[in-house]
Amino acid sequence: MFKKVSILYKENDNLAINSALKIQDWIKVRDIECNLFHSVGEFSTFTHSELETIYVSDALIVLGGDGTMLAVSRIVGGRKIPIIGINMGKLGFITEIPRDNLFEKLEEIFEGKFELEERSMLTADVFRDNQLIARYLGLNDIVIGKGIMAKISNFDLLINNVYVSTIKADGIIISTPTGSTAYNLSAGGPILYPTLKGLVFTPICPHTLSVRPVVLPDDFVIDIIISSQVKDIFLTIDGQIGFALKKNDKVRCKIAEEKTLIIAPVGRDYFKILREKLKWGER
Numbered sequence: 001m002f003k004k005v006s007i008l009y010k011e012n013d014n015l016a017i018n019s020a021l022k023i024q025d026w027i028k029v030r031d032i033e034c035n036l037f038h039s040v041g042e043f044s045t046f047t048h049s050e051l052e053t054i055y056v057s058d059a060l061i062v063l064g065g066d067g068t069m070l071a072v073s074r075i076v077g078g079r080k081i082p083i084i085g086i087n088m089g090k091l092g093f094i095t096e097i098p099r100d101n102l103f104e105k106l107e108e109i110f111e112g113k114f115e116l117e118e119r120s121m122l123t124a125d126v127f128r129d130n131q132l133i134a135r136y137l138g139l140n141d142i143v144i145g146k147g148i149m150a151k152i153s154n155f156d157l158l159i160n161n162v163y164v165s166t167i168k169a170d171g172i173i174i175s176t177p178t179g180s181t182a183y184n185l186s187a188g189g190p191i192l193y194p195t196l197k198g199l200v201f202t203p204i205c206p207h208t209l210s211v212r213p214v215v216l217p218d219d220f221v222i223d224i225i226i227s228s229q230v231k232d233i234f235l236t237i238d239g240q241i242g243f244a245l246k247k248n249d250k251v252r253c254k255i256a257e258e259k260t261l262i263i264a265p266v267g268r269d270y271f272k273i274l275r276e277k278l279k280w281g282e283r
Contacts (some may be wrong), residue, residue: 001058001109001112002032002058002111003033003058003193004032004033004035004056004057005032005033005034005035005057005058005060006034006035006037006053006057006059006060007020007023007024007034007037007056007060007061007062007063008036008038008060008061008063008068008072009038009039009062009063009064009088010039010064010065010068010088011039011040011042011044012041012061013029013064013088015061015088016064018239019062019086020050020061021104022063022114023063023086023102023103023106025283026103026106027144027187027260029112030057030110032110034053034175035054035056036050036053036057036164039207040064040072041071041164041238042067043045043266044046046075049054051075051273053141054076055076056071057081058082059081059082059083059263060072060076060081060082061082061084062083062084062095063086063088063099064086064088064089064093064095065089065091065095065280066089066091066093066094066182066233066263067238067239067240068089068238069083069085069094069139070090070094070138070139070140070239070240071238071240073121073231073260074121074138074139074237074259075236076256077137078121078137078258078259078260080111080259080261081261082116082261082262082263083261083262083263084097084263085262086098086099086102087099087277090225090283091276092098093178093181093273094112094139094262094274095269096264096265096268103163105265108265108266113266114263114264114266115264116264117194117195117262117263117264117265118180118195118259118260118261119176119177119178119195119259119261119262120140120176120177120196120198120218120256120259121137121138121139121173121176121256121258121259121260122142122199122233122253122254122256123137123250123254123255123256123258124136124137124138124140124142124174124248124252125251125252125254126250127249127250127251128246128249128250133204133224134235134243134249135173135256136237136241138176138177138179138241139176139178139179139260140173140175140176140178140182140183140238140239140240141173141174141175141176141179141182141183141184141205141238142175142181142236142237142251142253143171143172143236144172144224144226144233144235144236144251145171145172145233145234145236145237146170146171146232146233146234147228149211151168153168153170153228153230154166154169154225154226154227154228155168155172155210155224155225155226155227155231156223156224156225157172157201157222158222159216159221159222160221161223165207165211166209166227167203168206168208169203169204169205169206169211170205171203172200172201172202172207173187173200173201174200174201174222174224175189175202176199176255176257177192177194177195177198177199177200177259179194179195179222179238180192180194180200180235180275181277183190183239184202186201187202187203187204187213188202189202189213190215191274193270194270195226196219197218198214198216198217198218198282199216199218199222199253199254200214200216201213201214211278214232218255219255221252221253221254222254223250223251223252223253224250225250225251226242226246226247226249226250227247227248228247229247232244232246243248255268263275
């Protein structure tokens with residue numbers, strides 16, 4: 001089914017590297033072109049030719065944890081390339097294929113027995129003095145919050161250009177359904193089924209307890225304006241990319257036109273994943 005496949009693995013992870021080598025051999029035996037073999041990490045970069053090779057792949061095999069998958073989703077940048085995530089980490093909400101039977105699952109997938117899920121992504125546009133100065137794309141979440149200074153900040157919240165409230169909090173999380181089980185969940189936000197169309201606004205430690213998380217339609221636009229003079233306010237994308245903000249900066253968040261395509265095993269039970277990952281009680 002796949003004629004060209006690229007393998008990407010978490011850098012400095014011997015288990016991921018060794019597994020990737022075995023998968024590369026497994027692919028070559030099946031006369032499938034394996035175009036790329038490259039590590040993904042905090043400081044890894046890709047040449048133009050390497051990116052071009054990734055972009056013409058029929059599928060990507062990614063070995064690592066959810067962080068590796070998040071990085072790869074941004075590398076793909078919304079191109080319609082399905083991603084097969086193999087879990088080399090612990091939780092693995094996005095990297096759903098366990099390493100203990102990965103070749104059995106790969107066999108099924110390469111025979112066409114899989115489910116293709118379209119996951120929403122977020123864009124974050126940063127405006128300063130009414131000028132667009134930065135634009136980011138993420139799969140999990142956009143976080144606006146303070147650094148090491150333990151001081152509450154003021155954030156003006158606007159939804160669809162309508163003022164909602166000035167929120168006093170440690171920060172703000174805007175999450176996709178995929179990212180709802182990440183920082184959003186730790187901050188008391190709701191879990192959304194990953195293929196739902198929507199986004200979640202969640203305050204981090206709000207000063208007023210009546211300020212609660214809100215689930216919004218996927219065509220809504222959220223503006224967050226930094227309305228207090230506090231040092232070390234950052235915009236963070238997927239917990240991996242940071243950008244320093246200033247007073248009166250506006251961050252516009254919305255569901256992106258770009259989507260991430262994730263290959264899931266046939267019959268995968270998402271609630272079983274929640275039960276196992278979150279240690280929910282068994283009957």
